[in-house]
Amino acid sequence: MPFSDEEIKYAIFQMHPTKAPRSDRMIPGFYQKHYETVGHDICEEVRYLLSFGSMLRKVNFIRHSY
Secondary structure, eight states: OOOOHHHHHHHHHHSOTTOOSSTTSOOHHHHHHTHHHHHHHHHHHHHHHHHHSSOOGGGGOOOOOO
16 A cells, blocks of 8 residues: 555654755755645655656656746
């Protein structure tokens, strides 16, 4: 059964806010602070990554609003 949004949110908020897996990665504090904005997308990405072992292509898509 896929992880629920609440389970993923719980895991994100259990991480130390300033720790990162590598120096070029986003820190958990960003996701914690902006969870209301990015939470749905992060949960979708986590489930995809755990199911297929790769990231969604749209993760690298930057939307500009000029």
